[in-house]
Amino acid sequence: MGDKILGIDLGTTNSLVGIVDSGFPILFADPEGARLTPSVVYCDEGVGILVGAEAKRMMARNPELAVSSVKRKMGDGAELILGNEKMSPEEISAHILIHLKGIAEKASGEAFHKAVITVPAYFNDAQRMATKKAGSLAGLEVVRILSEPTAAAISYGLDKLKEKSKIVVYDFGGGTFDVSVLELNDGVFQVLATSGDTRLGGDDLDYAIAEYFYRKAESSRLSGASIDVRQRFLESARLTKETLSFHQEYTVRIAFYQGTKSFEFKICRNEFNQIIKPIIERTVRHCKTALLDSGLGAEDVDSIVLVGGSTRIPLVQQIVEELFGKVPDLSQHPDEAVALGAVIQAGIMSGIMKEVILLDVTPLSLGIETFGGLMNVIIPRNTTIPIRRGEMFTNAVTSQESMTIKILQGEREMARDNWKLGEFEIEFEPVPKGKARVGIEFCLDVDGILTVLARDTVTEKDRVLEIRDSAVDVDDSSVEKMVNESIENAFEDMNERILSEARIKSNELIPAVTEGLTLLGHELEEQVKQAIENNLKNVEQAMRGNSSKELKDANEALDKSTEPLAVLLIEKALEK
Numbered sequence: 001m002g003d004k005i006l007g008i009d010l011g012t013t014n015s016l017v018g019i020v021d022s023g024f025p026i027l028f029a030d031p032e033g034a035r036l037t038p039s040v041v042y043c044d045e046g047v048g049i050l051v052g053a054e055a056k057r058m059m060a061r062n063p064e065l066a067v068s069s070v071k072r073k074m075g076d077g078a079e080l081i082l083g084n085e086k087m088s089p090e091e092i093s094a095h096i097l098i099h100l101k102g103i104a105e106k107a108s109g110e111a112f113h114k115a116v117i118t119v120p121a122y123f124n125d126a127q128r129m130a131t132k133k134a135g136s137l138a139g140l141e142v143v144r145i146l147s148e149p150t151a152a153a154i155s156y157g158l159d160k161l162k163e164k165s166k167i168v169v170y171d172f173g174g175g176t177f178d179v180s181v182l183e184l185n186d187g188v189f190q191v192l193a194t195s196g197d198t199r200l201g202g203d204d205l206d207y208a209i210a211e212y213f214y215r216k217a218e219s220s221r222l223s224g225a226s227i228d229v230r231q232r233f234l235e236s237a238r239l240t241k242e243t244l245s246f247h248q249e250y251t252v253r254i255a256f257y258q259g260t261k262s263f264e265f266k267i268c269r270n271e272f273n274q275i276i277k278p279i280i281e282r283t284v285r286h287c288k289t290a291l292l293d294s295g296l297g298a299e300d301v302d303s304i305v306l307v308g309g310s311t312r313i314p315l316v317q318q319i320v321e322e323l324f325g326k327v328p329d330l331s332q333h334p335d336e337a338v339a340l341g342a343v344i345q346a347g348i349m350s351g352i353m354k355e356v357i358l359l360d361v362t363p364l365s366l367g368i369e370t371f372g373g374l375m376n377v378i379i380p381r382n383t384t385i386p387i388r389r390g391e392m393f394t395n396a397v398t399s400q401e402s403m404t405i406k407i408l409q410g411e412r413e414m415a416r417d418n419w420k421l422g423e424f425e426i427e428f429e430p431v432p433k434g435k436a437r438v439g440i441e442f443c444l445d446v447d448g449i450l451t452v453l454a455r456d457t458v459t460e461k462d463r464v465l466e467i468r469d470s471a472v473d474v475d476d477s478s479v480e481k482m483v484n485e486s487i488e489n490a491f492e493d494m495n496e497r498i499l500s501e502a503r504i505k506s507n508e509l510i511p512a513v514t515e516g517l518t519l520l521g522h523e524l525e526e527q528v529k530q531a532i533e534n535n536l537k538n539v540e541q542a543m544r545g546n547s548s549k550e551l552k553d554a555n556e557a558l559d560k561s562t563e564p565l566a567v568l569l570i571e572k573a574l575e576k
Contacts, residue, residue, distance in 0.1 A: 003114060039068065042056075056068075121148060123198060124409070146342055168303070170328070181296060308334055360384070369408060374414065381411060393440060395435065413493035437456070439454070517532065
């Protein structure tokens with residue numbers, strides 16, 4: 001049996017930590033008796049760095065000296081101001097992890113050096129690596145990055161369901177939203193599909209409510225208010241959200257928020273629902289996407305599990321029930337489900353608990369750019385991980401001495417429309433076109449982290465790229481946009497791909513046919529030669545246009561008409 005491993009839910013709003021003790025998963029409480037640790041870090045010269053409840057209290061007084069919801073910034077290369085210091089999101093998250101580690105060590109009297117940390121299923125490679133880096137900075141070896149929906153499914157005991165059970169995990173937390181469809185097969189927990197938005201959560205509900213209040217108070221936008229005023233309205237919005245999740249009405253009171261100005265307003269649940277409904281409805285299309293990708297209908301789902309504090313809101317529960325046609329499972333604490341799953345997985349990895357096999361999937365396709373600006377998919381979207389997969393590629397130009405490997409992530413047919421995760425070059429001996437042999441292998445590990453290997457099969461020389469700091473130059477919300485755009489532009493994208501492939505074919509045919517006619521055109525029947533020349537002109541003319549069908553048809557006609565010429569060329573070659 002190995003060392004005990006911490007299970008950590010590093011959340012946007014709150015974080016939790018626990019271990020398996022005597023065969024049971026437990027979550028540790030801080031000295032004040034709270035298991036939920038606010039994911040807030042505060043810093044000033046007088047008190048130093050504070051984390052958790054203390055930091056949250058100080059943030060109410062001096063919001064400019066605190067950072068909250070740092071999870072939304074993970075992996076984007078941003079630099080944040082904490083107090084008077086510049087810090088990366090990873091460094092700020094490390095302070096939260098150090099605090100959680102301290103809670104665990106104080107409560108248990110043991111030292112911990114390893115952890116399982118959960119992340120949203122839709123976290124990209126850069127965000128996952130940033131989470132690992134935060135763990136390392138906190139003195140923890142992160143032995144597994146676990147997707148939050150999978151963790152939630154473990155904590156609900158869904159591994160005890162009947163064979164072939166289909167489960168939907170709807171995870172609506174403070175800063176992120178995930179939905180995953182899972183199936184139990186021969187004791188193996190497989191994620192069939194996942195969808196989500198790493199910039200959609202309870203924070204957005206808070207802001208919408210605060211904006212509504214501020215417009216009533218000042219008839220202007222909240223973004224124009226000072227940091228102090230904005231924080232006061234956001235705190236009141238959060239309290240309103242929590243109260244109206246259990247009561248029909250609430251009176252908001254914000255005293256002296258700016259000089260002598262105060263705000264008081266009575267709001268009922270119906271009015272509250274109208275404010276937040278557009279945001280909650282954004283989760284519906286993700287649910288539909290996940291169902292579509294899994295090949296299931298709503299009627300095929302056996303159980304819907306709700307996770308995350310935002311799922312306490314009655315409107316969320318109502319919308320989920322209407323979408324899936326069945327009452328969601330509310331049997332477990334929504335704030336603690338993910339953390340308990342992480343603790344159980346940590347217990348499995350340390351050998352304390354019986355193993356439940358987990359098979360996650362990659363949320364977006366991975367591939368490389370090939371000649372003509374095309375996206376060549378190597379690992380398709382929703383492929384079960386870990387996975388190792390490769391293909392053989394060759395040189396597109398004679399005497400080419402190297403190949404640039406551009407690693408892409410996305411669902412579009414053309415390389416330019418996908419995200420570039422990284423690139424490197426592999427060199428090889430200059431050879432005629434199509435003679436080089438370069439093997440490209442993608443390895444996606446259990447944490448969803450990508451390693452790319454390129455090998456010249458002649459010299460056996462390797463180049464390996466570990467994509468550790470691959471900040472994608474788009475907002476996280478573009479993950480959702482990527483999938484939607486691939487559906488919306490499917491017809492145009494496929495047409496452009498066919499046109500690009502047809503042009504590559506034309507560029508190969510034209511010089512080859514021209515050379516063949518020069519060498520042996522005089523030996524062809526005049527009618528055959530004339531047909532080839534006419535078809536050659538048709539290809540050249542179609543190349544100047546943008547019709548994929550016209551160019552493809554012209555290529556096929558030229559290809560077919562050159563069969564007698566090809567036979568002659570082969571015969572001449574054999575004579576030599």
